[in-house]
Amino acid sequence: MIEVIEEIETMKKHTLLLIAFLTLIGVGQGFAQFRDFEDDNSDNNSNNNRRTAQRYRLIDHLRFGGDFGLGFTSGNFTVQFNPQVGYYFNQYITAGIIATYEYYKYSSSYNSISSSVYGGGIYADSHPLDFLVVHAEAQAICYDNYWSNYNDPDKKVDIPILIGGGYHRQITDRASFNFMLLWNLNATKGLENNTSFSNPIIRANITF
Helix, strand or coil: CHHHHHHHHHHHHHHHHHHHHHHHHHHHHHHHHHHHHHHHHCCHHHHHHHHHHCCCCHHHCEEEEEEEEEEEECCEEEEEEEEEEEEECCCCEEEEEEEEEEEEEEECCCCEEEEEEEEEEEEEEEEEECCEEEEEEEEEEEEECCCCCCCCCCEEEECCEEEEEEEEEECCCCCEEEEEEEEECCCCCCHHHCCCCCCCEEEEEEEC
């Protein structure tokens, strides 16, 4: 019972950290919008005419992408997809939803285990510098906890909270590449054997 209470308290702390992190991103967005406003005012006539001529289109603000991974080790095979859809607020902030699907298979001379992990959640990217991305996400992940109880048929739910960042490269006006190092604040003992959300997490993705 004490261990359960400690886990709940730890999750609360990490959730508060994520909220604080996202708040900082929001502050950065506000500052970025203010900076854009200042830049716009430096050339009122041309910029105002340009904004008037342009019509808002949702598709212009949506960004699609994600990452794909394969893993091969002795007796292990893993394939993972992380599709995402985000809303491009401006050149500094993108936020949206992310999903996860992972299939893994473990084989040994004693037994063979295969299962699927799936879930989804929200994410936010900030670009304080042209070459830098700061990333935060929270997902609800459903998995089979074979490693703690092989005979347990019920699915388990974990809530990984990932923060980190890395290198950002804008390829075209829409397409960009990110290479990130992330850390799971809610890393659960046993889950690291079932999913790739064990620390550290290396992720490379492309959005367009």
